[in-house]
Amino acid sequence: MEEQYLFEAEKFGLSDKSIHLLRNRYSYKTIDLEDVDSITIAKGKDLNNWAWVLFIGVMLLAFVAYDLLKILNLYGDENTHVIYLERLLIPLFPFVLGIYTVIISLRNSKVMRMYVGSKKYHFSLRRIIKANSYDEFIVQIKDQYKSIRIN
Missing domain, CATH: 2.30.29 (PH-domain like)
Incomplete structure (x- = not known):
């Protein structure tokens, strides 16, 4: 009831x-x-623990930035001939989750x-x-x- x-x-x-x-x-x-x-x-x-959620969101966005730099280095490498689409999509999920956690924590x-x-x-x-x-x-x-x- x-x-x-x-x-x-x-x-x-x-x-x-x-x-x-x-x-x-x-x-x-x-x-x-x-x-x-x-x-x-x-x-x-x-949020009660907003600082932790903000920290996790910033860390996810830092991972995305690091991974994008690695992908850009692959484009500049003469020995790399193929970059798979899956490799380009890897940062997408952490980026969306990182943006969401930063927004809700603030x-x-x-x-x-x-x-x-x-x-x-x-x-x-x-x-x-x-x-x-x-x-x-x-x-x-x-x-x-x-x-x-x-x-």
Whole structure:
């Protein structure tokens, strides 16, 4: 049975008295708002480990640059008579993946950081903003949790 939330994002759903942590729209943990130490909504990175994703993307693009230099050296080599099409297509997949990872790692949006005891939760509000319900979300969460900080 699907539970209806007042607001639902990719990783959490907001109900009357609690926040539900979601995986594939299935609530695997429920946190009462009374147990929450603080909530901050501010502009930030969508990804939690964005620096690692950016590093991987830059490394993929560096590999593509290195491989393209090797291919250009093949064209200048007098001993090379045939360059196969497959050799020219090798850098295509890492290039596309590298561009994608760099773009998603640098993407900024409104994020909600929630502290419960010693745990820190990081939620992107991108889906709520795309649904044009961000203002209603702010009003609802302010009604339920008075000491929220919005930057």
